[in-house]
Amino acid sequence: MRSITAEDDGSTHNARHAPSPSAHTAFILIAMNPAQLLLINGTLLDPARERPESVDLLIEDGRIAARGPGLRAQAPAATILDAAGGYVAPGLIDMHVHFREPGQEQKETIASGSAAAAAGGFTSVCCMPNTTPAIDSDAQVEFVLTQAARANLCDVLPFGAITKAREGRELAELMLMSEAGAIGFSDDGAGVGSAAVMLKALQYVKMFDGLLSQHCEEPALSGGVMNAGAIALRLGLGGAAPVAEELMIARDLLLNRRINARYHVQHISTAGAVELVRQAKKSGHRVTSEVTPHHLLLTDESCGSYDSNFKVNPPLRGAADVLACVGGVVDGTIDCLATDHAPHTREEKELEFDKAPFGVVGLETALPLYAEALVHSGRLTWLELIRKMTANPARILRLGDRGSLSPGLRGDVVVFDSELRWRVDPQKFHSKGRNTPFAGRIVKGAVRYSIRAGRVVYQRPAGKETVEIPAPPGRSSDKER
């Protein structure tokens, strides 16, 4: 039996030392791929179970082999990972990220994005096809999968474009892309504006039961750079009205009523949109939806300093919308928690607010931010939160081999400390993007290990655990908002 003490110098992805046979020698776990990995002393948050359980979890040959008390006897040769004081959950699944490759590698690559995902506890992410050129063919899908395999830190599941070049005119080769491994389809960055094209897309994907994910924004009403309303009026910035989002959701729900294709609403952000989805679900429509951390924690008031790190699409809305989105998550109207991780370069984000690109990074802060919005605030339990970040997206994406800790599933696991506080420092991100609206915020909850198919792909640097954060002068209210 070997025991492991974590130690890291901040480098996370290269094995520096081979595993030592000595019981007490410290070494780096990263890239280590033991045949058997045993997580002990942790509390399991398994979406397949009703409540947390303090039992061991054994991963063997990349799959979950057993769960229960005292598994050491059963696997005496296993490499042991001490999860004491931490939660053990299925690897997180993010339905919505932008990895920018091909074409915008200065913002992010599939490798850097995968590293960010691993650091945030995500073992599966879905990348959006608004690359340059757009991912709209089977060859492009295969390229993403190849790059992801090279990075080998996270499952990167490509979305293909719904229409050729994301232009909203002609259907892209949806079935070929599906065959090549596209997990769904979206023109994200823009909605499919033409009802005729959207109708055709819904009919077409129904043929092979494909998933259509919509960026809901009526193009005729687009062009705003922040939420329409009093704050936009005060700042003299063009407003994007909630109705632009709601209109497209309502249209798609009507279009899909008889077709009944798999339809998913991306980054829902308005009270009206949540209500539309809620009513649609009640009346049996086939619809799912996701939200982002920033739409649960920030309002359009944040745009007041013209800081483009608060410029996102859909825009940060009003306080009532934030409350409605939180309510939608709590009652299940919003199925899953995504990030819309959207890295941009510093130069781009330094442009004037109306010219800077939309988007913020999210992978490395999602877990503590969702905890802040939903768990620390008392709205959900940790198990409920984890379900919305694992089992629910797995169900929507039909990833039957992950999303819980049941034996036989892939050994995708995240170990995290729910109470550990740390300060968000964009300079320490693994993502190339530094564009976060949460820089400097003190958050609670930190990933300790990310394990993908039995292999440790991220391990928190040693120093981070001992960070005691004194409230700096003038920022004492930082963590509450």
Added chain:
Amino acid sequence: MNAPASEPFLWKRPHLLGLEDLSSAELLAILDTARALKEVSTRSIKKVPALRGKVVVNLFFEDSTRTRTSFRLAAQRMSADVIDFSVSTSSVSKGETLSDTARNLEAMGVDAIVIRHRSSGAPHALARMVRCSVINAGDGSHEHPTQGLLDLFTIRETFEPRGKTFSDLHVAIVGDVAHSRVARSNLWALVHLGAKVTLVGPTTLCPDEFARFGVKVSHSLDDVLPAVDVLNILRVQFERIASAAFPSIREYSRFFGLDESRLRRCRPTVLVLHPGPMNRGLEITTAVADGPRSAILQQVSNGLAVRMAVLYLCIGAGSFNAATAPYLEKRLSLSDDEARGPQ
């Protein structure tokens, strides 16, 4: 040391980004300073040495002849050196950003950057990047603080001799409020100073949400006319209206244009302002613009005094922490000979 009976007002801001954040004391301090400086323009030698040795850059990303000229003249009357730096927006490519331009200018050692930009918030971004003073000369649809100040100055100059202060006055701001930086600067300043403000325009250009800011919103100019002391007529900004917000010029001027028949329904003392440049015959008829109730040219002269005051307060020597009024008196009492500087 005896403390003065009333503390002299201290101007502490390095920048003038907008009027929204200014207190009524700060607004009045600028107006008082401008009143003192207005006299300089009546001298035979129109120059004082208050900003001698200071460098002011006019950084205009958007065309504007009158505001640029006014700032230039204001700086020159205070003996500052002025650099005109024109950047045609089309040439500002992704590589040549506002931040690059600003840092370059700052490296040349300037004291103030006067910026006009078509993006709302650009002066705020600039102020975060540089250490010198930033004066907003109009940013997108956000604010145009010196225009707001010169409107206030003109209103005060007109009504003070009649014994009226801002809190006695009702001001209507008429037209394309949604896209107007002039309207926003006026709105905040007037609200801070206690005036009653009514915004008037079609619903598409004058949304009711403005009512949250402590003003009234009306969509009928005719209803408002009899009650107001000041009519500030905004320019219809075709360049900022993304899609037609009203059906035709004919219809707009029929319902929201100020002509003589409408003027006759106003109080006889009503003051008519317009920030220029005017669309004559659209939002205002020539008869009204050039008529006796109009203060449009007075506004232009007052703009000079107000801009001198703003530059003086923001970059004048010792102005950050010293009481400005006594200092200003001393500077202005210099003889014309001294003002001319060494020959």
